[in-house]
Amino acid sequence: MSKKKLIFLIVLAADIVLGVIFVSKLMAASEKLSWAYYESDDVKTSSVLDYLEWEDFGTAAMLSRSYRIGAEVDEADEDLFKLGEYADMLFYGKIYEESGMQQRAQDCDARRSEIRKDMADYAALLDKMDESLENAIGRVN
Amino acid sequence: MKCNTCGAEIGLTDEVCPYCGAVNTQSAAHLKEMEQYKDKSKKTKGKVKESIAANIPILVSALILVLLVIGTGVSSYVAENASLFRHRSSRAEAIKKHEEYSQILRQYLKDGDYAAFSSFKGYHVIPEYEEEYKEFEKVCDMVGIYCRAMNGIEECVLYGADSPRYGLDSDISSCQMGIENFYYEYERKLPDMEGDPYMDNAIDMKKKMDAAMKIYLGLDGGELEEYLASSSNQQEAYLEEVLGNE
Numbered sequence A: 001m002s003k004k005k006l007i008f009l010i011v012l013a014a015d016i017v018l019g020v021i022f023v024s025k026l027m028a029a030s031e032k033l034s035w036a037y038y039e040s041d042d043v044k045t046s047s048v049l050d051y052l053e054w055e056d057f058g059t060a061a062m063l064s065r066s067y068r069i070g071a072e073v074d075e076a077d078e079d080l081f082k083l084g085e086y087a088d089m090l091f092y093g094k095i096y097e098e099s100g101m102q103q104r105a106q107d108c109d110a111r112r113s114e115i116r117k118d119m120a121d122y123a124a125l126l127d128k129m130d131e132s133l134e135n136a137i138g139r140v141n
Numbered sequence B: 001m002k003c004n005t006c007g008a009e010i011g012l013t014d015e016v017c018p019y020c021g022a023v024n025t026q027s028a029a030h031l032k033e034m035e036q037y038k039d040k041s042k043k044t045k046g047k048v049k050e051s052i053a054a055n056i057p058i059l060v061s062a063l064i065l066v067l068l069v070i071g072t073g074v075s076s077y078v079a080e081n082a083s084l085f086r087h088r089s090s091r092a093e094a095i096k097k098h099e100e101y102s103q104i105l106r107q108y109l110k111d112g113d114y115a116a117f118s119s120f121k122g123y124h125v126i127p128e129y130e131e132e133y134k135e136f137e138k139v140c141d142m143v144g145i146y147c148r149a150m151n152g153i154e155e156c157v158l159y160g161a162d163s164p165r166y167g168l169d170s171d172i173s174s175c176q177m178g179i180e181n182f183y184y185e186y187e188r189k190l191p192d193m194e195g196d197p198y199m200d201n202a203i204d205m206k207k208k209m210d211a212a213m214k215i216y217l218g219l220d221g222g223e224l225e226e227y228l229a230s231s232s233n234q235q236e237a238y239l240e241e242v243l244g245n246e
Helices: A003-033 A045-053 A057-063 A075-098 A102-118 A120-140 B028-080 B082-096 B098-111 B114-123 B131-157 B168-189 B199-217 B221-229 B232-243
Strands: none
Touching: A003 B028, A003 B082, A045 A057, A045 A075, A057 A075, A057 A120, A057 B131, A075 A102, A075 A120, A075 B131, A075 B199, A102 A120, A120 B199, A120 B232, B028 B082, B082 B098, B098 B114, B098 B131, B114 B131, B114 B199, B131 B168, B131 B199, B131 B232, B168 B199, B168 B232, B199 B221, B199 B232, B221 B232
C-alpha cells in the first residue's frame, strides 16, 4: 500500500469517528437549547409521578408550583401537575385560614373543588391527600 | 527577415544580428529551442496536475477533518453552556417585559401568595437587582427565605399513610434549618426594610410562618419562643418527634 493511500485511509477513518462525535454533540446541543422548564430534573413529569406514587404529597406540591404560575407543561401530563397543585392548595389553604385571610382560604378551597371535579378518576388519591392534611394537624393537636 | 532591434536585413539562420548583436528570436535554432522548452513545460504542468489529482482525496479528507474538529468544538461549547444561554435570554426577556411581570409580582404580593411569587420569579429568571425590578429587591430576599422554610415544612408534613418516606432525616434537617434561618433573618432584615414598599409583606410572612408552626408543628406563643430559643439539635429532636415515622 502506497504511503499516500495509507495517509488517506487514516484521515478518512478520523473523519468518520469525528463525524459521529460531531453529530452526537450537535444533537445534544440542539436538545439542550430547546429544553423546556418542565423537563428539568427537579420538575420533570417523572419526578412528580414518583413523589405521588410514594405519597410524598408535599414534595409533589412543590414541584407542581411552576404549573400554577403558568409554566408551560406537557398537555398529556397536566393531570399530574394538577394533583400537585391540589396538595399545595391544601397546605396553604390551612395557613391562610389560620392567619385570617379567609378570602384566600376560600379561593384555595374553590380551586381544590375544581380540581376534584375535573379529576374524578383520582378521587382516591385526592382523599389520601385530604387525609394527610388531617393527620398532619392531628399529629400535633 | 529584419532584426527586431535595429531593423537591419538578417538571415533566417543568424542567431544574432550581425549589425547590432541582438538575439534573433525568429532564428530556426531559437525556435527549436523554444519548442523544446514549451514541450518540457507542458510535461511539467502535466506532472503537477497529475500530482494534484492524486492528492485531492487526501486534501478533501483533511479539510473535512478540520471542519469537523471546529464543528465538534463549537457544538460542545454550545451544549456545555446551553443553560447559561437560556438563562441570559430569559433574563433579557424579563427585563424587556418588566412592566407586565412587575404587575404580576405585585398581585402575588397583594394576595400574600409568596410561593407563587417565588416560582414566578424563578421561572422567568427575574433579576431583582436590575433597575427595572429594584422595588422588589428586599422583598425577594425575604420571600426566598420564607419559601425555603415553608417548603421544608410542606415536604415534611404532607405524606400519605403508605409513604415510604425516603430521605426523612435530611428533610427534617432542612426543615429545621429553614425555620431557624427564617426567624433569624426576619429579625435581622426587618429593620432594613423600614420604608420599603413591601415591608408589610415581610410582616405578613412572619404571620404565616407563625400560623404554619402552630398548625403543623404544634408550636404557638410561648412554646414557639421556647423552641426558637433552644439549640439546633434540640429543635431537630423536637421535629423528629413530631414528624418522624409513627
